[in-house]
Amino acid sequence: MNMESLERFTPWRSILAEARTAPAEDVLPPLGHWRLAVGDISLLVERRALWVGALLLLALLVVSLAYLALGTGRLTPPAVWWALVGHGDPVATFLVQELRLPRLVAAWLTGAAFAVAGCLMQTLARNRLATPSIIGIDNGATAFAVASVVGLGTSLAPPAMALVGAATAAAITFGLASGGDTRGYRFIVAGIGIGAVFGAVTQLLLAQVPIDSANAAYPWTVGTLNARSGGAILTLAGGCAVGLPLALVLARSLGNMRFSDAIAQGFGVPLRRRRIQVLSLAVVLTALAVAVAGPVGMVGLIGPEIARSLSSSRGVPLIASALAGALVMVLADLVGRLLLAPIELPVGIVTAIVGGPWLLWILLRPSRNPA
Amino acid sequence: MNAPAPPANLLQASELRLAHGGTTIIENLALTLPPGRVTAIVGPNGCGKSTLLAGLARLHAPGGGAVLLDGTDVQRLPTREMARRLALLPQEAGAPEGLTVGDLVRFGRQPHQGWLRQWSSDDRRAVDEALSAAGLEALAERPLESLSGGQRQRAWIAMTIAQQTPLLLLDEPTSALDLGHQLEVFELVCRLATRGRTIAVVLHDLASACRYADYLVAMRDGAIIAQGPPAEVVTETLVAELYGVACTLIHDPASGAPLLTDLRRLS
Numbered sequence: 001m002n003m004e005s006l007e008r009f010t011p012w013r014s015i016l017a018e019a020r021t022a023p024a025e026d027v028l029p030p031l032g033h034w035r036l037a038v039g040d041i042s043l044l045v046e047r048r049a050l051w052v053g054a055l056l057l058l059a060l061l062v063v064s065l066a067y068l069a070l071g072t073g074r075l076t077p078p079a080v081w082w083a084l085v086g087h088g089d090p091v092a093t094f095l096v097q098e099l100r101l102p103r104l105v106a107a108w109l110t111g112a113a114f115a116v117a118g119c120l121m122q123t124l125a126r127n128r129l130a131t132p133s134i135i136g137i138d139n140g141a142t143a144f145a146v147a148s149v150v151g152l153g154t155s156l157a158p159p160a161m162a163l164v165g166a167a168t169a170a171a172i173t174f175g176l177a178s179g180g181d182t183r184g185y186r187f188i189v190a191g192i193g194i195g196a197v198f199g200a201v202t203q204l205l206l207a208q209v210p211i212d213s214a215n216a217a218y219p220w221t222v223g224t225l226n227a228r229s230g231g232a233i234l235t236l237a238g239g240c241a242v243g244l245p246l247a248l249v250l251a252r253s254l255g256n257m258r259f260s261d262a263i264a265q266g267f268g269v270p271l272r273r274r275r276i277q278v279l280s281l282a283v284v285l286t287a288l289a290v291a292v293a294g295p296v297g298m299v300g301l302i303g304p305e306i307a308r309s310l311s312s313s314r315g316v317p318l319i320a321s322a323l324a325g326a327l328v329m330v331l332a333d334l335v336g337r338l339l340l341a342p343i344e345l346p347v348g349i350v351t352a353i354v355g356g357p358w359l360l361w362i363l364l365r366p367s368r369n370p371a
Numbered sequence: 372m373n374a375p376a377p378p379a380n381l382l383q384a385s386e387l388r389l390a391h392g393g394t395t396i397i398e399n400l401a402l403t404l405p406p407g408r409v410t411a412i413v414g415p416n417g418c419g420k421s422t423l424l425a426g427l428a429r430l431h432a433p434g435g436g437a438v439l440l441d442g443t444d445v446q447r448l449p450t451r452e453m454a455r456r457l458a459l460l461p462q463e464a465g466a467p468e469g470l471t472v473g474d475l476v477r478f479g480r481q482p483h484q485g486w487l488r489q490w491s492s493d494d495r496r497a498v499d500e501a502l503s504a505a506g507l508e509a510l511a512e513r514p515l516e517s518l519s520g521g522q523r524q525r526a527w528i529a530m531t532i533a534q535q536t537p538l539l540l541l542d543e544p545t546s547a548l549d550l551g552h553q554l555e556v557f558e559l560v561c562r563l564a565t566r567g568r569t570i571a572v573v574l575h576d577l578a579s580a581c582r583y584a585d586y587l588v589a590m591r592d593g594a595i596i597a598q599g600p601p602a603e604v605v606t607e608t609l610v611a612e613l614y615g616v617a618c619t620l621i622h623d624p625a626s627g628a629p630l631l632t633d634l635r636r637l638s
Binding site for chain 1: 425428429430449450451452453454455458459461463464465466467468469470473474477478479481482484485486487488489490491492494495498512531534
């Protein structure tokens with residue numbers, strides 16, 4: 001017995017011993033990085049990425065705390081804490097746990113999903129305008145979801161319909177932009193056209209149905225966190241739990257895909273396959289987020305832009321984009337709730353008011369990195 | 372047990388046909404890059420030199436025939452394995468903004484890296500060697516945008532050197548450079564060949580091709596019209612055929628390489 005267990009552990013021992021006695025070769029990391037290495041495994045951590053992530057996370061936590069505390073029925077931070085852990089007074093607990101927390105979680109998830117999808121599409125197209133909202137994916141998802149809400153002969157739930165719509169819009173845009181070429185204005189213009197068509201379809205659907213159905217579908221047309229359904233949030237949570245790690249797996253290839261095609265392929269990126277993977281992931285994340293919050297796709301433009309302005313240009317800032325997107329979404333919804341209280345401004349309108357000028361600024365400012 | 376023979380990294384094209392959107396550019400082309408040598412591909416504008424290079428690097432799928440690497444059709448090699456064996460520097464290489472020289476050269480290690488192998492001692496060594504081979508150690512932390520054309524070109528070449536591929540294809544690496552910087556790049560290329568790499572360079576300039584290449588491939592209208600050591604294949608007739616230019620051929624007293632003088636346009 002004793003011998004057996006000893007034997008069983010021997011390999012581990014010898015591996016550990018080897019790791020200790022192996023010549024401690026000090027591999028100098030590139031400037032601005034930390035290198036973590038065990039045996040043959042080596043990881044590089046960019047210091048700046050770490051700081052940016054920590055900073056955005058901290059900002060997100062502070063804003064989230066404010067989100068839980070502020071509104072009709074203002075709470076102190078300690079009261080929020082006690083309500084969160086379930087030891088506060090019943091009203092505060094109800095306010096935080098039943099009303100604000102689910103909405104906060106929805107804001108995190110949709111913000112992160114929109115922003116990561118935006119970052120993926122921008123990298124794929126090598127164009128900062130090529131976010132899912134601008135190339136019509138949001139509108140496609142919305143049109144199909146609205147069709148399902150107003151009961152247009154389908155039994156599919158809004159998330160599934162949104163997915164079908166997003167995929168349809170993306171497929172048509174890619175088809176019109178003649179296949180694999182996702183570069184340049186042809187792609188963007190095709191996307192804008194498709195987005196306009198789907199936007200018109202949404203309006204047409206709303207005009208055709210009784211006013212009550214149209215009212216039920218209204219949140220879909222502006223984008224709000226007020227009308228979220230529990231099922232859609234769960235689906236989005238699942239999508240994020242799978243999709244965000246997948247995005248990180250693709251990050252190395254994405255970094256290489258910022259170079260011209262010949263060079264990216266020279267780095268060993270199987271371009272055609274990667275493009276389909278990146279596009280599919282962006283479409284799914286967008287669709288699931290639209291199913292929760294409607295078309296708040298402006299976050300897909302603002303989130304990655306903030307992330308990129310803070311990060312170095314060595315890689316594609318996916319984590320920073322997710323955090324920045326969540327931050328923008330929480331902040332925008334908080335402003336929407338507080339600004340004209342007790343009237344609530346839909347988050348889609350807040351992001352549009354901020355995002356419109358932002359878009360103009362991107363277009364008009366002296367270009368530092370022409371995309 | 373017999374160890375498998377080390378790959379010879381012999382790159383060949385056989386009956387190669389390359390087309391661009393319906394237009395055939397190269398037809399029935401056969402070529403073998405002599406291992407460990409510098410091959411220059413020359414010819415007039417639009418003769419298909421760059422297309423051939425892209426075809427050899429697997430960027431264009433052939434319409435017929437095949438490009439073979441040690442006898443295997445390159446279309447059937449995984450992209451990553453290809454990237455470990457062959458590096459291409461295209462004519463218009465675009466990098467993301469804001470990278471430093473070191474960042475760019477480190478990207479050359481991508482085919483050798485993975486999620487659990489992000490920075491090995493091999494990577495460090497390869498990057499350091501590439502920077503020093505290109506004479507860029509002092510500029511490693513400078514942003515690419517702040518460099519002169521020659522320095523930037525050397526940075527790109529350093530990136531392909533760091534890739535440590537036995538095969539290296541360069542498309543007009545000297546076209547934007549002044550004389551001094553051209554020499555710098557050519558000397559670097561020759562040094563790499565003496566260390567055993569097989570190199571193919573597309574060149575505009577026949578004189579440099581004669582001076583630096585071990586092997587010359589002359590192309591016209593998508594076909595090879597002459598190939599061999601420059602001293603053997605470059606003749607007054609060939610120059611006339613390639614460029615429509617009459618000349619007198621002499622031999623460089625210093626190197627023995629063919630030298631063209633008294634150039635006149637034939638009409």
